Amino acid sequence: MRALVDLLNRSFAVPAVYQPYLAAGVIFVLAFVIVVFAAVYSGVLIFAERRVAGRIMSRIGPNRVGPHGLLQFVADAVKLIVKEDIIPDASDRPLYRFAPYLMTMGVFAGFVVLPLSPHVIGADLNIGLLYVLAITAIAVVGVLMSGWASNSKWSLFGGMRSAAQIVSYEIPNALALLPGVLLAGTLSTQAIIRAQGGWPWEWYVFHSPMMLALFVIYFIAALAEGARIPFDLPEGESELVAGYFTEYTGFRFAAYFVGELAHTWIAGSLAVIVFLGGWQIPGVSVAEIDAAQGGMLWLYEALALAIFVLKMIFVVFLMIQLRWTLPRVRVDQMMVICWKYLLPITFVALFLILGFMLVWPWESVGGLLWRVAMTAVGLGVVVVYFWRVRYNIVAARDRLYLKFWI
Amino acid sequence: MTHTAVHRYFHNVATSTTSIFEGLAVTMSWMFRRPYTIQYPYSPRDPKTRLGGPETLPERYRGFLEVDMDICSACLACERACPVDCIRIDVEKIVLPNDPEKKEQRAMTRFDIDMAKCMFCGLCSEPCPTGAIRHTQHFESPVTSPLNLLMRFVDPAKPVIPYKVKKGEEPKTKPRGEIAAAMYVNRAWDAPAPKLPDIPRPVPGTSTDTSTATPK
Known part of the structure; x- marks a missing residue:
């Protein structure tokens, strides 16, 4: 800015x-x-x-x-906007009308610190990561407010569930991002990206085995934060109709949707920034990008933007795919996953990473070897994954079909 | 003792990780497989290719009705059988227009089937002695006016002499579906509704019926 x-x-x-x-x-x-x-x-x-x-x-x-x-x-948007705006008689009118905007506000405000390329960023705050975690939590106030103001049992249940869920998952979410902050020594999103590199073995996700685990944990926690399947309990259709926005129609309903969908950008973007090297171009150092002038600068900007968006597509695709792969967890399972599994594992991983950083610092040969080894492991996971995909196609006696636009 | 709480804990982590991984592989495999969906009635890649026509339906499918007027004996069995009265047959004793002898003959001047009313029950084709009325595999005939679904099997200008059923002779008929294909397939879906003759109806309150009038 x-x-x-x-x-x-x-x-x-x-x-x-x-x-x-x-x-x-x-x-x-x-x-x-x-x-x-x-x-x-x-x-x-x-x-x-x-x-x-x-x-x-x-x-x-x-x-x-x-x-x-x-x-x-x-x-879809035109259809939603021209719909009648119904406000229930028994609702708390001012709160009811304001709640969706509070939620979307919290989500949109998070976009300010999320970079797209070396220079495309709303504002590079020095507390960027903290800011984005704090401001997106405002959404929960909007959700709870809508649950209460609707004066409907379903909405209230949805709002309460959402509050419990988001407050719980804030902890593993933030703790899983913490090692990135420790490694970069800053909370600024741009500086965290600058501390990494373009090649996969320069990303934080392959820093150590614990970092890979924390990436998975962050991903799970981010899904829960955004109330996406398998953690969409606040709006579980089968039991709560639509959860906290049951009573909403028209534009306000659309506002909730936009807020939820936009949250996937924040969740995915944080994963790309802290774990996947952000906009870093392979083979081009940060110094070269900073020193670039005129045409080269534009080229680097475009390349960085393309790389960032590519990584975002990968992460968001994974989110979409998970949504259509897994069933919804129960409320007690949701709490068990957070407090019994994610949280202890995150703490252990965090302390192990602290030790790891002392034994094998980032610049040391040992650290590099670890990173290359972890990259190989990551590559191996991808290879095994596509081998399993192939197995599933062959086992169904189906043929490969590569047209994505039908 | 392997089933301690600690063992269970790590077992849960391992199984959930591997099973989610496996589940992702299953869903990902569908991204590289052809969807089962057939985009009826055509494929957007090639709008000329029509998919899923009548020939894909089973032989005894009860689609649109057709009547082979060459073997219709005008017995009116179908008209009587129809539960929704969608068949209308007029049989009159008239002099045929191209008859040189000017002799009065029994002839059908109307054989209408309102396919918009038809409920495809098949009760009309069962009593038919010659198999003239029958269901076909044709089913698609989108129209903007339901009047366009009124099928006239007899041209009023050319009355049809009924078929005489002879003992021991199997009536020769066209292949099933041929008449329907000519009537239903490739029609203009947006054709204007035909002008049907007005049928005068008694208007309530202006009845000219004198039966209820007080006697003099």
Whole structure:
């Protein structure tokens, strides 16, 4: 944000009197851009989700609106916006009306510190990671508020469940991100990326076996934070109709959806930033990117952006795939997973990593060997995975079919 | 003792990890397999290729009705059997337009089946002595007006002389589905509704019926 203000100051002679207005204008424009980005991302995500869900269920998915159904989300949004906005008589009107915006606000505010490339970032706060974890937790207030204000038992149950779930999973979520902070020595998202490298053995996920485990734990906790299957208890259709947004219609209903879908960007983005090397370009050091000028700078920016988005697609695809792979866990199982499994394992892994950092520092040969070995393990997992995929196709006596656009 | 609590704990971690991994492999395999869905009635890649036509249905499928007027004996059994009265047959003694002898003959001037009313029960084809009325495998005929589903098997200008059933002779008929194919397939779905003659109906309150009038 400051960079943009500086750029405008350099390009135009802005009198000192108008400086606050300039800053306010830049903030407003950036906020608008972020909201639009989050909304469009949610739309694209729901399209991807429905198409992937279709293929996993041996269906095709929506492919009628626009080329290959790409504009389906526009149709969905128009449909939701033109719907009647119903506010239940017995509801607490001001709270009921405000709750969805509180939730989306918490999620959108998290986008501010999430970088897309070396220079594309809302604001590179020095407490970025802490900020994003704290601000996304505001969403739980919105959820609880909607559960209470709806004056419906289903909504209240959904809101309570959501509060219990998000508060519980905040802990493994934050603790699993902590080693990244320890390794980089900073909470700034950009600095954490800069401390890593472009090649897989320079990513934090392959730092040590514990880091790989923490990546999985972070992923599980992030799914629970975003209330996605298998942790979508707050909106469990089979028992709570739609959970905390049971009573909502029209635009407010859509706001909840956008908030939830946009949360996958935050969850996936944090995984990419802390574990998967962010926008780092393989073979290009951070110093080279910083020193680049003119055309090269644009090239590096575009490359970094493409790499970041590619990694995001991988993580988000995994989230979508998990959603259509696993059944929903029970409430007690959800709590057991968090408190009995994720939390102790995270603590143990955290302390092991502290020892690991002392014995094999990042720059040491031992550390590099560990990272290369862990990269090989990661590659092995991918190879075994695709071997199992092939086995499943062969076992069903089916043929390989590589058309993704039907 | 292997089944201690600690053992169970790590066993749970290991089994959940491997089973989720295996589950992901199963769902991922479907990303590389052809979906079962057939995009009826056509494939978007090639709109000319029509999928799932009548020929894919079983032989005894009860689709649209067809009547072979060459072997219809005008016995009216189908009209009587129809539970929803969608069949309407008129048999009159008339002089056929191209008859040189000008002799009055028994002829069908109307054989209508309202396919919009038909409930595809098959009760009409059962009593038919010659097998003239029968169901076909044809089923698709989208129209914008239900009147376009009123099928006329007799042109009013060309009345049809009923078929005489002879003992020991099997009536010769066209292959099943041929008449229906000509009537139902490749019709314009958005054809305007045909103009049907107005049937005067008694308007309530303006009855000219004198039976209830007070006697003089």
